[in-house]
Amino acid sequence: MYHKIxxxxxxxxxxxPLQLDIIESIxxxxxxxxxxxxxxxxxxxxxxPALAMEGMALIISPLIALMxxxxxxxxxxxxxxEVIHAxxxxxxxxxxxxxxxxxxxxxxxxxxxxxxxxxxxxxLQFLQLSLIAVDEAHCISExxxxxxxxxxxxxxLREMYPDVPILALTASATPDxxxxxxxxxxxxxxxxxxxxxxERNNLHYVVRMSDNKDAQLYxxxxxxxxxxxxxxxxxxxxxxxxxxxxxxxxxxxxxHAGLESNERRERQNSWMSxxxxxxxxxxxxxxxxxxADVRLVVHYDIPDALEQYYQEAGRAGRDGLRSYAVLLxxxxxxxxxxxxxxxxxxxxxxxxxxxxxxxxxxxxxxxSGNGSVYPFKLEEFCHVCRLSYxxxxxxxxxxxxxxxxxxTEEMESPSKLKVVMHPSKLYEWRMEHPExxxxxxxxxxxxxxxxxxxxxxxxxxxxxxxxxxxxEVYAYLIWLHRVGIVQYVPFKRTPLLIxxxxxxxxxxxxxxxxxxxxxxxxxxxxxxxxxEYSTKEKCRSVLLAEYFGQKDAQPCGKCDYxxxxxxxx
Numbered sequence: 001m002y003h004k005i006x007x008x009x010x011x012x013x014x015x016x017p018l019q020l021d022i023i024e025s026i027x028x029x030x031x032x033x034x035x036x037x038x039x040x041x042x043x044x045x046x047x048x049p050a051l052a053m054e055g056m057a058l059i060i061s062p063l064i065a066l067m068x069x070x071x072x073x074x075x076x077x078x079x080x081x082e083v084i085h086a087x088x089x090x091x092x093x094x095x096x097x098x099x100x101x102x103x104x105x106x107x108x109x110x111x112x113x114x115x116x117x118x119x120x121x122x123x124l125q126f127l128q129l130s131l132i133a134v135d136e137a138h139c140i141s142e143x144x145x146x147x148x149x150x151x152x153x154x155x156x157l158r159e160m161y162p163d164v165p166i167l168a169l170t171a172s173a174t175p176d177x178x179x180x181x182x183x184x185x186x187x188x189x190x191x192x193x194x195x196x197x198x199e200r201n202n203l204h205y206v207v208r209m210s211d212n213k214d215a216q217l218y219x220x221x222x223x224x225x226x227x228x229x230x231x232x233x234x235x236x237x238x239x240x241x242x243x244x245x246x247x248x249x250x251x252x253x254x255x256h257a258g259l260e261s262n263e264r265r266e267r268q269n270s271w272m273s274x275x276x277x278x279x280x281x282x283x284x285x286x287x288x289x290x291x292a293d294v295r296l297v298v299h300y301d302i303p304d305a306l307e308q309y310y311q312e313a314g315r316a317g318r319d320g321l322r323s324y325a326v327l328l329x330x331x332x333x334x335x336x337x338x339x340x341x342x343x344x345x346x347x348x349x350x351x352x353x354x355x356x357x358x359x360x361x362x363x364x365x366x367x368s369g370n371g372s373v374y375p376f377k378l379e380e381f382c383h384v385c386r387l388s389y390x391x392x393x394x395x396x397x398x399x400x401x402x403x404x405x406x407x408t409e410e411m412e413s414p415s416k417l418k419v420v421m422h423p424s425k426l427y428e429w430r431m432e433h434p435e436x437x438x439x440x441x442x443x444x445x446x447x448x449x450x451x452x453x454x455x456x457x458x459x460x461x462x463x464x465x466x467x468x469x470x471x472e473v474y475a476y477l478i479w480l481h482r483v484g485i486v487q488y489v490p491f492k493r494t495p496l497l498i499x500x501x502x503x504x505x506x507x508x509x510x511x512x513x514x515x516x517x518x519x520x521x522x523x524x525x526x527x528x529x530x531x532e533y534s535t536k537e538k539c540r541s542v543l544l545a546e547y548f549g550q551k552d553a554q555p556c557g558k559c560d561y562x563x564x565x566x567x568x569x
Contacts, residue, residue, distance in 0.1 A: 003029075005051050006044070009077050009225040015191045015328050016041045018194045024193070026131055026165050031187040033137070033178065042169045043070060046133035049428055050107050051079065053130035059109045060154060061135035064409055067109040067302040077273045081107040084114055086408055086496050095162035097123040113140075113406045113498055117371065124157075125474045128195065133158055137455045138307070141180035142514055145305040145526060150500070151184075151404035158186040158481075171314070172198070175549035198310065198544050200552060202317045203366045205540035205559040207244070207324045213328045217241070217298060218248055221278065224324050227271070231312055233301035233340070234399050240301055242280040254279040258379075262493065266479030281297075283312065292303035292319035304341075305526040306547050331535050337527055343390040345395065345520055348511050353514065355393035355404070356506035357385040358497070369499040375498035376407065401515035406498040416489040417443070417477065418454040429485065439476050442466040447534045454487065467548050537561065 002023055005014050015023075018036065025032040036042050050057035061067050067083050074081040082105050083094050093114075100108055101123070108127075114120045131156075132249035138144040140151035140271040142547040158166065168181050182191065210216040221228060230245075232238045235256040242254035249277070253276050255267050272291055279285065280300075297316040303309040317323025330336075358364075361381060362374050378396075382389050399405045408416050419426065430437055442465045447455050459477075474490065476515045481488040533543050539562050 001052055003049055005048050008139065009051065010044070010080065012177045015044070016194055019045055019249070020087065022194050024165070025192045026167050027052065027164050027349070029163070030190040030417075031166045031185070033170075033181060033193040034179075035170055036312050037198070037200075038198055038320040039292075040171070040196060042135065042331055044173075045169065045567050046131065046167050047074070047079075047107065047129060050416055055128035055130035056105055057107045057131045058124075058127075058157075059107060059133040059134060059135065060112055060127050060151075061109060061134065062112055062139060062148060062409075064111060067111075069510040071109060072163070074568075078487070080105045080108070083109040084120070085111040086406075086498055090119065090408065092121070093117075093119065098353050101126050108193070111408070112148060112150040112154065113408075113500070115156065116150060116500055121156070121160075121514070125160055129161050129392075130166060130184070131165050133167045135169050137185070137204060137526060138173050138177050139179050140184045141173075141177045143176040143180050143522060145307050147401060148406075149401065150406055152399050155184060155186050167250055171311050172548055174307075174547065179550070186246055195550075198548050198550060199541050199553065199556065200314065200317065201318050201556075202322055203313070204322065204324045205313070205544075205556075206324060207540070207560055208326060209328060209329045209331070209534075211330050212242055212453075213243075213300060213330065213501075213507070216328055218245070218250075219251060220296070220298060220324075224276075224409055227274065227291065227293055228278045228296040229294060229296065229312075229315060230278060230300055231303075232280060238280045241504075242278075243280060245280070249279060251276055252280060255281040257284040258344065283308065285407070288350075289315070291315075292449055293321070294318070294323065295321075296326070298323045300328055301328065302329055302337055302534065304523075305339075305388065306531070306544065307526075307527050309530070310544060310548075327534060333534070334527075334531050337530070341391055341523055341527065344394045344523065345516065346391045346394050346398075346557075348516065350391060351395040351398050351511060352506045352509050355509055357387065357401060358383075358405075359506070361385065363494045364499070364503045366505060367502050369503040370501055373497045374497045374552045398511060398515050401483045401519060403510075403515075404477070404499070404501055404504075406500055408496040408498070414456040415459060415491040415515065416451060417447070417457045418487045419444075419450045419485065420487055421485050423451060426485065436468075436476050439466045439468055439473055440480070454489070455481075459491070528541065 001012070002020065006015065018034070022032055022034045026049045034042065034045055043388060046057055046059060062533055065084050071083045074424045084093055084096055097120070099105065110142065131197050134154055134347050139148040140154065141147060166185055166187065168185055174182065178193065208216050230241055232241055235258050238254040238256050242252045245252035253267050253270065254316065255264060266275065267279070271279045278466050294316045297313050299309065299312070303312070313325035316325050361384065364372070378389065378393065396405070400407060421429065430440065439462065442462055443457065444450065446465065447457060449455060459473045460468050463473045477486065477488045480486045529547055533540065536543060539555040540559040541556035
C-alpha cells in the first residue's frame with residue numbers, strides 16, 4: 001500500500017533508507033522519533049501515512065516558508081492540504097478549520113504558536129486526526145540549541161488525542177535532546193526511534209586554520225570545482241566575501257534576509273541553475289533548498305554549535321558524489337566566538353529595557369496585548385529606539401526563550417490594489433493617457449471589485465497577460481498610485497512579532513533561569529564541543545558521531561585529520 005501511494009503521488013519506485021520503517025511504525029499507531037539528516041526525505045515519512053490513514057494529519061513546523069512550499073507542491077499533485085500561521089486573519093483561520101472539520105484536507109500544517117490560540121484549540125477538538133507530526137522537534141528541548149517555548153504546548157495535543165500517534169522529526173539530536181523530546185511530547189511505551197548514521201561516505205570534512213582566510217578560501221574554491229555555498233556570520237560578511245570573490249574573477253553573489261524578496265528569489269534561482277557558482281550567505285539560506293550537486297560548503301566563520309554546523313555542512317553532496325565541508329578558523333576564532341556569545345546574553349536590565357521599548361513602539365498598555373501580532377523589522381526598531389542591533393537581537397531571543405514573545409521568519413504579504421478614481425472620471429483619464437493603457441485594461445478585466453475594495457493582485461500574471469515585463473507592471477502601478485488613480489501596496493515579506501502574554505511591568509519582568517542562566521551554561525558546553533571539533537587530533541566524522549551519541553564510529557579515512565595521519569604512517 002505505501003509503495004503504491006509513493007509511486008502514484010511522487011513517482012518513486014522505492015523509499016530511501018529508514019523511510020519505510022518510520023512509516024510502518026506510525027501506521028501501527030506507535031509514537032516515533034525520526035532523526036534523518038538534512039535532505040534525508042523527512043516529509044515523505046508523514047505525507048505517505050497521512051494519505052494511507054483515515055482522517056487528517058496535523059503537521060507542526062516553525063518554518064513557514066517551507067510549509068508554504070510543501071503545500072503548493074502537494075496541491076500540484078492533487079493532494080488536499082492547507083496551512084495556518086500567524087500572518088493569517090481570524091476569518092481565514094476559522095474558514096480553514098471549518099473546512100477541515102468536514103474532511104476537506106488530508107494534511108493541515110500549522111505554526112507552533114497557533115497552539116496558544118484559544119480559537120484554534122477549540123476548533124481542533126472537532127477534527128479527526130490520523131497522526132501528529134512535529135518537525136524540527138529539537139525545538140521542544142531546553143537542551144536544544146534552538147529551544148522554542150511554544151513547542152511545549154504540543155503536549156496538550158496528547159491529552160486531546162491520546163490514541164493518535166506522534167511522529168517527531170529532526171535532522172540532529174544529542175542523547176540529552178532525544179530524551180527531552182520523548183519526555184516533553186509524552187511518548188507512550190512502547191515507542192520507536194530511527195536514527196540515520198551521521199556518517200556521510202561521500203562528504204570530506206576539513207578544518208583549515210589560517211590568519212588569511214580570504215587567501216585560503218580562494219585556494220579552496222579553485223581546488224574544488226562545482227556549485228558552492230560560503231556561510232558567513234553576518235549580512236555584511238556575506239556581501240564582503242562575495243565582492244572579494246568577484247574581484248578575483250569568480251562567479252559569486254550574496255544572499256541574506258536583508259535583500260528584497262524578488263532579489264533573493266533571483267539570486268537563489270541563478271545559483272540553483274548554475275549560472276552563479278558560489279553563493280555567500282548567512283544561515284537564512286539553505287532550509288528547504290533542494291540542490292543535490294553542491295560540491296562544497298565552506299564556513300567562513302565558526303558556527304555557534306555543532307548541530308548548526310552539521311546541518312549546514314550536510315547541504316553538500318546530496319547526490320552521493322564526492323563533496324567537501326570546510327571550516328575556516330584562525331588563531332583567534334575561539335576568542336571571537338566567546339565575545340560573540342556575550343552579545344547573545346546581554347544584562348537582564350537591557351532585556352527588560354528592550355521589552356519596554358517594544359511596548360512603547362507598538363503602544364501596548366500593561367495588562368493587554370496577549371495574542372497580538374505585529375510586523376517587525378529589527379533594523380527599523382533599533383534605529384527608532386536607538387538600540388544596539390546585536391544586543392537587541394540577544395534580548396529578543398531571551399524574551400522568546402522566556403515565553404513572552406515569538407518572532408517568526410518572514411511572512412509574505414501579497415500585493416493589494418484599489419481603484420480610487422470614479423469610473424466615469426477614470427474613463428476620461430484613460431482617453432487622455434493611452435500610454436501603457438493595456439496594462440490597466442488587463443487589470444480591470446481580470447480583477448473584479450477593484451472600485452469598492454482593495455484586492456490581492458499578482459504582477460507576474462498581469463505581465464504575462466499584458467505581454468509586458470514584471471518591472472513594467474510594477475513601475476506603472478507605482479506611477480498610477482502617485483498620480484492618485486489607485487492605491488497600490490506592493491508585495492512584501494516581513495517578520496512578525498507575536499505577544500504570547502499580556503504586557504507586564506518591565507521593571508519587575510521575570511526572566512527565568514531556563515531562559516538565561518541555564519542557557520548560558522549550555523551555550524558554553526556547545527562552544528567547548530565546537531572548539532574540540534576544530535582543534536582535537538581526531539577524525540572529524542568520529543567527533544560528530546560521538547557528539548550525537550553514536551558509538552563505535554570508525555575513522556572515515558577522508559577528512560583532513562585522517563589524510564594527514566596516513567601521510568605519517
